Amino acid sequence: MRKMLMLAAALMIGGLTWSVPGIADVMSLRGDKALDAKATAPDRRRQVTDDEGFKRDWKEQPPLIPHKIDKDQVTLDVNTCMRCHGPDTYKEENAPKVADSHFIAADGTKMETLNMRRYFCSQCHVPQLDAKPLVDNTFKSN
Amino acid sequence: MAKSPNENQKPGFFRRLWRGFTTPSARYSSGALLVVGVFAGVIFWGGFNWAMEATNTEAFCISCHEMRDNVYEEYTETIHYNNRTGVRAVCADCHVPKEWIHKVVRKIRATNELYHHFMGSIDTKEKFNAKRLELAELVWASMKATDSRECRNCHDFESMDLEKQETRSADRHEEGFDDGKTCIDCHKGIAHKLPKGAYDEKEKAETGVQVPQSAKETAKAMQAYLKKDGQ
Numbered sequence: 327m328r329k330m331l332m333l334a335a336a337l338m339i340g341g342l343t344w345s346v347p348g349i350a351d352v353m354s355l356r357g358d359k360a361l362d363a364k365a366t367a368p369d370r371r372r373q374v375t376d377d378e379g380f381k382r383d384w385k386e387q388p389p390l391i392p393h394k395i396d397k398d399q400v401t402l403d404v405n406t407c408m409r410c411h412g413p414d415t416y417k418e419e420n421a422p423k424v425a426d427s428h429f430i431a432a433d434g435t436k437m438e439t440l441n442m443r444r445y446f447c448s449q450c451h452v453p454q455l456d457a458k459p460l461v462d463n464t465f466k467s468n
Numbered sequence: 469m470a471k472s473p474n475e476n477q478k479p480g481f482f483r484r485l486w487r488g489f490t491t492p493s494a495r496y497s498s499g500a501l502l503v504v505g506v507f508a509g510v511i512f513w514g515g516f517n518w519a520m521e522a523t524n525t526e527a528f529c530i531s532c533h534e535m536r537d538n539v540y541e542e543y544t545e546t547i548h549y550n551n552r553t554g555v556r557a558v559c560a561d562c563h564v565p566k567e568w569i570h571k572v573v574r575k576i577r578a579t580n581e582l583y584h585h586f587m588g589s590i591d592t593k594e595k596f597n598a599k600r601l602e603l604a605e606l607v608w609a610s611m612k613a614t615d616s617r618e619c620r621n622c623h624d625f626e627s628m629d630l631e632k633q634e635t636r637s638a639d640r641h642e643e644g645f646d647d648g649k650t651c652i653d654c655h656k657g658i659a660h661k662l663p664k665g666a667y668d669e670k671e672k673a674e675t676g677v678q679v680p681q682s683a684k685e686t687a688k689a690m691q692a693y694l695k696k697d698g699q
Binding site: 396 | 546547634635636657658661662663664665666667668
């Protein structure tokens with residue numbers, strides 16, 4: 327019995343050490359770099375803005391943000407996006423109105439305030455950088 | 469003439485001081501007194517201004533944890549701390565007037581802040597957040613009252629080239645100038661986090677925070693005054 331255990335342990339340790347080169351074969355997002363070496367810095371990118379706004383690539387796409395949002399705050403206390411895009415202010419501010427679907431609760435009833443599931447705007451609506459896609463894709467917009 | 473009863477008594481301390489102050493000096497020359505006076509004046513006046521400027525430094529402001537842990541920390545993530553050109557605005561650039569007389573008034577008012585520091589009015593995050601809307605309203609009211617004077621020390625309408633701005637910003641700026649708006653009307657919360665109810669009147673009512681009426685009324689009166697003055 328004791329011999330068997332020893333053998334099992336030896337096999338396990340052997341197996342572990344043997345599989346270590348296998349780990350290095352996997353290319354991680356940070357590239358083929360030793361863990362203690364500095365990762366290559368990504369290329370510098372600028373944000374792309376557009377006065378007219380970006381066109382949607384497919385019908386259900388959340389509209390992209392064509393302006394800077396560095397100074398906007400979406401916190402527990404305030405959501406400054408709604409200063410312009412809110413239903414009470416969008417006309418005066420000449421901004422696209424937040425969709426009515428954002429005021430519908432999970433059970434389908436209409437809400438007075440923005441549904442909290444939709445509160446964090448930049449979860450779906452994002453600004454754009456002048457970056458090329460990391461991988462090719464064959465998507466065609468409709 | 470009858471002798472007054474205390475003729476032979478030594479005059480009081482203040483009387484002697486006054487006499488010494490008003491009688492001409494018999495020992496020192498006028499020239500020496502003038503030179504010493506001028507030098508002493510320079511040192512005292514310089515020292516006074518130096519001390520006042522010392523209270524305008526960022527290091528002084530964040531020597532209190534109320535400032536360091538709340539408003540300062542938030543400000544380090546904003547454009548007035550960290551930006552493209554590396555030009556910075558420190559606390560006093562926005563919160564202390566540059567003109568001497570307004571600066572002194574602000575410094576005297578700041579003694580109230582010292583009082584509340586020692587009373588511990590906002591010595592925890594919770595206390596600070598509960599007071600935040602009220603404090604912010606006070607700052608906004610005073611900025612509105614002065615037509616955003618401290619902003620304009622750097623951001624001058626006259627020197628602002630709208631052609632170089634994004635179309636979106638340029639359009640809104642032009643509108644704002646035409647409507648006689650001042651910076652703080654739109655640019656609230658640019659250096660600090662906004663409190664609940666900053667824009668929403670309904671939410672403001674829900675928080676139950678009483679915005680000091682006096683500050684609001686002062687702001688209104690100042691605004692009317694500035695308009696009348698043709699500004």
